[in-house]
Amino acid sequence: MDLFPVFKELAQKTPSKILLIVLDGVGGLPLEPGGPTELEAAKTPNLDRLAEESALGLLTPVYPGLAPGSGPGHLALFGYDPFRYVVGRGALSALGLGADFREGDVALRGNFATLAEGKVVDRRAGRPSTEENQRVIAKLKEAIPRIEDVEVHFYTESEHRFLVILRGEGLEDRVTDTDPQKTGLPPLKAQALDEASEKTARIVNLLSERIQEVLEDEPRMNGALFRGASKRPSFPRMGEVYGLTPAAIASYPMYKGLASLVGMEVLPVEGEGDALEGKLKALRENWGRYDFFYFHVKKTDAMGEDGNFWGKVEKIERFDALLPEILSLGPDVLAITGDHSTPALLKAHSWHPVPLLLKAPYLRADEARRFTEREAQRGSLGHLRGVELMPLLLAHAGKLLKYGA
Amino acid sequence: MDLFPVFKELAQKTPSKILLIVLDGVGGLPLEPGGPTELEAAKTPNLDRLAEESALGLLTPVYPGLAPGSGPGHLALFGYDPFRYVVGRGALSALGLGADFREGDVALRGNFATLAEGKVVDRRAGRPSTEENQRVIAKLKEAIPRIEDVEVHFYTESEHRFLVILRGEGLEDRVTDTDPQKTGLPPLKAQALDEASEKTARIVNLLSERIQEVLEDEPRMNGALFRGASKRPSFPRMGEVYGLTPAAIASYPMYKGLASLVGMEVLPVEGEGDALEGKLKALRENWGRYDFFYFHVKKTDAMGEDGNFWGKVEKIERFDALLPEILSLGPDVLAITGDHSTPALLKAHSWHPVPLLLKAPYLRADEARRFTEREAQRGSLGHLRGVELMPLLLAHAGKLLKYGA
Numbered sequence: 001m002d003l004f005p006v007f008k009e010l011a012q013k014t015p016s017k018i019l020l021i022v023l024d025g026v027g028g029l030p031l032e033p034g035g036p037t038e039l040e041a042a043k044t045p046n047l048d049r050l051a052e053e054s055a056l057g058l059l060t061p062v063y064p065g066l067a068p069g070s071g072p073g074h075l076a077l078f079g080y081d082p083f084r085y086v087v088g089r090g091a092l093s094a095l096g097l098g099a100d101f102r103e104g105d106v107a108l109r110g111n112f113a114t115l116a117e118g119k120v121v122d123r124r125a126g127r128p129s130t131e132e133n134q135r136v137i138a139k140l141k142e143a144i145p146r147i148e149d150v151e152v153h154f155y156t157e158s159e160h161r162f163l164v165i166l167r168g169e170g171l172e173d174r175v176t177d178t179d180p181q182k183t184g185l186p187p188l189k190a191q192a193l194d195e196a197s198e199k200t201a202r203i204v205n206l207l208s209e210r211i212q213e214v215l216e217d218e219p220r221m222n223g224a225l226f227r228g229a230s231k232r233p234s235f236p237r238m239g240e241v242y243g244l245t246p247a248a249i250a251s252y253p254m255y256k257g258l259a260s261l262v263g264m265e266v267l268p269v270e271g272e273g274d275a276l277e278g279k280l281k282a283l284r285e286n287w288g289r290y291d292f293f294y295f296h297v298k299k300t301d302a303m304g305e306d307g308n309f310w311g312k313v314e315k316i317e318r319f320d321a322l323l324p325e326i327l328s329l330g331p332d333v334l335a336i337t338g339d340h341s342t343p344a345l346l347k348a349h350s351w352h353p354v355p356l357l358l359k360a361p362y363l364r365a366d367e368a369r370r371f372t373e374r375e376a377q378r379g380s381l382g383h384l385r386g387v388e389l390m391p392l393l394l395a396h397a398g399k400l401l402k403y404g405a
Numbered sequence: 406m407d408l409f410p411v412f413k414e415l416a417q418k419t420p421s422k423i424l425l426i427v428l429d430g431v432g433g434l435p436l437e438p439g440g441p442t443e444l445e446a447a448k449t450p451n452l453d454r455l456a457e458e459s460a461l462g463l464l465t466p467v468y469p470g471l472a473p474g475s476g477p478g479h480l481a482l483f484g485y486d487p488f489r490y491v492v493g494r495g496a497l498s499a500l501g502l503g504a505d506f507r508e509g510d511v512a513l514r515g516n517f518a519t520l521a522e523g524k525v526v527d528r529r530a531g532r533p534s535t536e537e538n539q540r541v542i543a544k545l546k547e548a549i550p551r552i553e554d555v556e557v558h559f560y561t562e563s564e565h566r567f568l569v570i571l572r573g574e575g576l577e578d579r580v581t582d583t584d585p586q587k588t589g590l591p592p593l594k595a596q597a598l599d600e601a602s603e604k605t606a607r608i609v610n611l612l613s614e615r616i617q618e619v620l621e622d623e624p625r626m627n628g629a630l631f632r633g634a635s636k637r638p639s640f641p642r643m644g645e646v647y648g649l650t651p652a653a654i655a656s657y658p659m660y661k662g663l664a665s666l667v668g669m670e671v672l673p674v675e676g677e678g679d680a681l682e683g684k685l686k687a688l689r690e691n692w693g694r695y696d697f698f699y700f701h702v703k704k705t706d707a708m709g710e711d712g713n714f715w716g717k718v719e720k721i722e723r724f725d726a727l728l729p730e731i732l733s734l735g736p737d738v739l740a741i742t743g744d745h746s747t748p749a750l751l752k753a754h755s756w757h758p759v760p761l762l763l764k765a766p767y768l769r770a771d772e773a774r775r776f777t778e779r780e781a782q783r784g785s786l787g788h789l790r791g792v793e794l795m796p797l798l799l800a801h802a803g804k805l806l807k808y809g810a
Binding site: 029030033034037058062063064065066067068069070071072073081082083084086087089092093096343345346348349350351352353373374377382383 | 785
């Protein structure tokens with residue numbers, strides 16, 4: 001059930017400020033049964049002190065058993081039902097690369113492939129280096145600026161992966177993939193699944209042919225397979241739904257892109273990589289201008305993906321060190337949580353719930369003493385779904401009226 | 406929201422094996438406040454040891470406050486939303502009796518009733534014995550093999566209850582009941598609720614007349630009232646939805662029928678009654694052939710229905726004694742739970758949550774020490790709905806890909 005109409009009716013503008021801190025992939029697992037998780041192993045005196053005066057709970061970001069990608073995990077935290085507000089693969093890729101991706105564009109994920117006698121012999125073209133990919137993309141950019149009246153924009157992703165953005169009149173995204181998913185078959189023809197998408201299908205098929213012509217002398221990267229055609233989704237804005245003036249503080253394109261999809265103002269952040277100091281500066285300098293801040297910390301997830309347990313522990317501790325300065329801004333409502341778990345043990349996103357910490361007025365007594373998975377089980381917030389977080393934050397911030405008389 | 410399309414896309418075939426053990430109606434209540442429940446009273450050294458190394462949680466099979474029948478309770482455990490995947494009363498009855506119930510057939514529950522001057526004077530015909538019922542059913546079988554071109558199959562259920570299965574071309578099940586629900590009124594005429602069901606309505610009305618003619622000399626069982634006309638439902642198969650090759654090990658027709666509705670292979674089980682040894686044998690002998698096993702234990706529920714607290718305790722202990730042999734098969738993921746509670750105190754299914762035990766890789770630390778209702782509250786799985794169990798089992802078995810990028 002879509003509750004946005006309900007929130008829209010009940011939301012009211014107030015001066016109170018909400019700060020939502022997302023420690024990407026923060027939930028973890030013990031390396032061996034009985035051992036500590038990353039959060040339990042970390043020394044976090046500031047988080048511990050905060051947990052004492054906060055309420056905790058566990059959050060299942062999307063659904064029990066589902067390991068969410070960044071898209072669904074974040075959309076859920078922003079209150080957008082991730083089964084209803086779906087971002088296509090091409091669009092996600094465009095957001096992740098920070099590509100110039102406009103309303104009306106169609107984005108497609110591409111794979112360089114090796115073709116022989118018209119058939120796919122390697123769907124990943126022998127996994128070229130990203131540098132090789134860049135070299136070939138430069139060639140394509142030069143050779144294929146457009147097909148008919150449609151602009152074609154190429155972007156290197158990594159290894160065999162690239163992105164194409166089509167820009168022009170009358171493009172829709174209901175077209176089938178050209179990737180046959182196995183070798184020994186020719187690339188498929190893109191087919192329109194509705195009339196409005198016929199032009200896109202034609203352009204994709206012409207593009208595939210042109211790429212083969214341009215790359216015919218390449219030994220391995222001599223063909224392309226396309227998947228996940230998608231337009232930039234048009235979601236309701238947080239301003240409309242919640243009456244908020246929201247800002248995003250993130251440094252990686254994917255998160256900035258997701259935030260812009262839900263209508264957040266993406267603030268510039270100084271510095272390279274996760275740039276925590278730059279993020280803190282952006283938060284401080286913009287504190288007066290917005291009433292909702294999404295603050296993203298990436299490296300916890302990156303370390304988890306690398307299987308680096310102690311690296312993840314260190315990233316948690318680094319965040320802990322920043323916490324006093326964040327708290328000194330005096331958010332009325334502060335939530336700290338993750339968009340999913342990324343246990344170093346699994347080197348991947350997982351389905352396990354994440355701890356949620358809520359510092360706000362009007363909390364009930366709470367037995368949880370640390371921001372850890374185990375303590376969060378004992379918290380007074382109980383066990384929530386990701387999409388249930390936003391209304392809770394709005395309520396604690398005094399921004400939601402009574403529902404019904 | 407129907408998540409089957411999501412699971413379908415994310416499910417992947419792996420060699421890992423999932424074993425789901427359903428202790429029917431296992432949840433209980435203390436006979437008096439402060440006393441133990443059936444599970445707490447039982448001596449279960451093997452379950453206790455397993456609980457130490459497992460994660461526990463509480464499962465609300467269908468919805469808070471709803472005491473589910475076997476149908477919704479089991480469908481939920483198999484991941485089928487019990488409000489979406491509904492089995493009509495006639496169909497459930499056919500499954501429960503293990504009747505020959507085919508696609509296209511329409512099943513109806515019948516009551517023998519006493520009629521006088523065309524009006525119902527006893528809706529249950531004085532609750533005849535099941536033997537009396539069998540005698541009269543034999544008479545009807547003989548006298549009414551068909552109505553028009555439609556085969557009529559009669560089955561004794563118990564006391565005043567029987568089942569009719571109609572088999573023929575062009576039968577649909579949208580027809581109203583003939584049971585007026587109170588005495589002093591004539592039986593109602595079955596009415597078609599859509600055009601396609603008109604033939605069924607006509608056949609049911611002709612059948613009611615024929616039954617009265619055949620039984621006119623019977624002193625009490627001289628009429629029949631029909632309810633719950635339903636076809637065999639056509640549900641998606643677990644193989645399609647989850648990519649599993651599932652098998653069911655159960656000995657009572659209802660559970661075999663439900664398992665076959667969701668596309669499980671129903672394995673033959675040697676022995677009478679609950680036949681736990683035969684079930685174990687079937688499990689052992691088929692272990693290599695399937696990747697999902699549903700293993701049903703019935704007597705816990707039967708004792709609860711009888712109000713036999715200590716009988717139920719004993720059935721739990723009997724299961725406990727089998728556990729080591731089950732564990733020796735080495736399931737990758739093992740879940741033990743119930744389809745609902747059947748507290749001996751209530752002599753009936755109840756709405757209380759059931760404990761859930763999960764032994765699997767990648768569990769979080771857990772404070773719960775026994776497979777009991779009280780300990781399960783402290784478990785790390787938290788409080789789940791029945792339908793949420795399957796994705797969790799698939800995830801722990803490594804059978805679900807990430808949702809979204």
